[in-house]
Amino acid sequence: MELTLWTYEGPPHVGAMRIASSMKDIHYVLHAPQGDTYADLLFTMIERRGQRPPVTYTTFQARDLGGDTAELVKKNIKEAVERFKPKTLLVGESCTAELIQDQPGALAKGMGFDMPIVNLELPAYSKKENWGASETFYQLTRTLLKEKVSSSEKISPLRWKELGRRPKVNILGPSLLGFRCRDDVIEIQRILSEQGIDTNVVAPLGASPDDIKRLIDAEINICLYQEIAEASCEWLRRNFGMEYTKTIPIGIKNTVEFINEVHNKLDLPLTNKEELEHKSKLPWYSKSVDSNYLTGKRVFIFGDGTHAIAAAKIAKEELGFEVVGLGTYSREMARQVRATAKELNLEALITNNYLEVEDAMKKAAPELILGTQMERHSAKRLGIPCSVISTPMHVQDVPARYSPQMGWEGANVIFDDWVHPLMMGLEEHLIDMFKHDFEFVDGHQSHLGHTATKTENFVNSEDKEDKNSKEGIIWTESGRAELTKVPFFVRGKVKTNTEKYAILRGIPEISDETLYDAKAYFS
């Protein structure tokens, strides 16, 4: 049993709903009690969808449990098929139905329909949303393509040459309730088409079962979001020999590498290599002198695996930040995030507990937080600027304007989205510097509001309560005075470092000089 106040991911059947709702001509019969229908609002309110998710909930009640819930399942399946006439039917259960073991998938298969039926078994007590989405997309792909496995020869990535046409690829992974997927797809298609590569199918977003059956008309697969599409890509590779890309095109370096990877796989000559770096404003904006102040900014990153790893690379290599924390809630991608963290001399934070993330943020004393909507709220409390880089989705993460994360335009969006909160952060610093000037109106607030002031108090009040730290170190008047002069966003770090230094040197009292000694020691 795990105490959860808030969770980054929903249950696995919500993942299945993401796939069903992303697609056309599909219906999902979900054996579930009333109340589970709440999931519809994720799509109709957060994504502002004008259609209901294609889901029928059996909504069994306590009084049904003594009777025949299996009959109820069959009745709902029959009605759903007659009403919605799907080309493929998904059948599954939510957490409660899993316990009563009606096996709705097996029931559906026994009802004599001639459309393909996908029996979804998504263990609700051990798995989560992204896993559910990945498994659903995989089972769907497998069901619709398994007949063609034995008859097909392995697909060579060079087949396009024999066929005398432009190379074709599939873009796999984008789904509803995925971070900026709608726009990423447009951006990636644009990039591929500029390189002379055609998109065969985009799935699950906007695809129909017929489109899934056509996946094998392409030469290779673009795995755009590992969380959703890797299992399917791997199955297509094993059974049809279709290779798939591993690079996620977020950031300039990754986008260039992605284009290289696609060209290498297809054996397509890359003729516009020189042009590529100029397609986004990020490299120049980052190099321009105005961006000098970005150097070494301390940034804390937390999100899904795909976006957290990409953010770390952009932060360090393309913006010149210092990554001081990296973590993910995607357990399925923990290994990769750990590896990325290790390269940055960090230990990755793998957790589904937002309070742990908030604690880690406090300890790391970053100047910028790149996180989910939850970290945005925590950051607000800590008075630290924040930009949102990952799901879980919020209505703000579905902007009206074109706003991808991937490709050239994605890099532009990222530059603006990450740097603008920092401009404000700089303003905050100026306020801190000039607050003693007579022109300065007391109570001047930047967009961060009162919380920034509270952060000062946070450090100071901690002092008051805990004047003598555990190791018996005392802050003298001069030491405390000097500490308050340190910009608020690094004050916590300076305090910890100075104490660490004092312990190391056996200094019992911290004066202003100790502060400078420690500063010199650690720099």
Add this chain to the structure above:
Amino acid sequence: MSKVKFNKETGPREVFCGLTSIVWLHRRMPDAFFLVVGSRTCAHLIQSAAGVMIFAEPRFGTAILEEKDLAGLADAHEELDRVVNDLIARRPEIKTLFLVGSCPSEVIKLDLATVAEKLNKRFIGQVRFVNYSGSGIETTFTQGEDGALKALIPLMESSNEEKLLLVGTLANNVEDRFKKIFRNLGISNIESFPPRQSTELPKIGKNTKVLLTQPYLSDTVRDLKHRGCEIISAPFPLGIEGSTKWFLAAAKAFNISELKLHEIISPLINRSKLALESHKEILKGKRLFLLPESQLEISLARFLHNECEMDLIEVGTPYLNKDLMKEEINLLPDNTKIVEGQHVEKQLDRVRESNPDLVVCGMGLANPLEAEGISTKWSIEMVFSPIHGIDQAADLAGLFSKPLKRNQILTSKTLVTH
């Protein structure tokens, strides 16, 4: 009883479960914590309905069942014990802890009553534990509050003191207004249930006169009756008519003359009627379809027809307690079509066929209906907004006139100039 037409329907439903009521219950009692014993779905449901992120640490959470908890119930009880201990250590300010049953905990027959009993002994004098079920297999949306209140009744001490007890969660400002009016009437001993502090439960007994503020408290009413309380039969205090009749019923129960009541509330009625006018102008003659969800549908239909002159196409309700709703149903126009239960697909067919001007529905359905060109009002807003009482009648009407007004603005011809 007016000649309304009762219909029943079964099939797939599109409603919240009782867990959702935690969203307003925890605000009402800031010293209580609601611990759902359930699945990740339960946790996700509550956070999706409540916008949990705005809280540093919310006063509700879910003990999420994992595979090993399903294997052996003994272990599940131990695990729950551990979770509760951790929680109380972290949140020492909690005075009452509600253990809230869910669909999975009910199906595996996790005995929360026994767990609560044990915990009560261990934390005696520090935290009180009560349990109820908010599961979707037993409760719909607002029924969760019924369960929570019913669970508190055994903790209420007995007293034969004469008092007026307002039962059902009200917005604090509305509650204050009501109490002021009752005091002016000469009823001095007024209490509310649930109280603002979970530990300050009212005492009840044979001289307790219960006046319901919400129409979804069937079980609570039954148990209050068992404790000797007198239930004052009245419509619910929504709109001027409902509120007036509600006050009147209370006055009668306390032998206060109708004349005195009118003296006090007439000025309120007059100004409220004035405030209602502009909304009535928009709502008048418009056709309304209410889908079942909050259980307030019948009272809302009565208000919107009788006071705002809307035409009622269909009034859905998740379930119907004819006894509790008697006074409301009497006020409905003849031939009102009430549909108890739901077959969401068939009901939506009827919505489309009847071409309504406004549909009251859940959040899952609102945008899809809007996309079809049908104006909507989400029902969840009714349980978060102060809508009770004479003074709030115009605000209540405003919840329904606003979408129509907006629709008018956005589709008005003056916009189409470029």
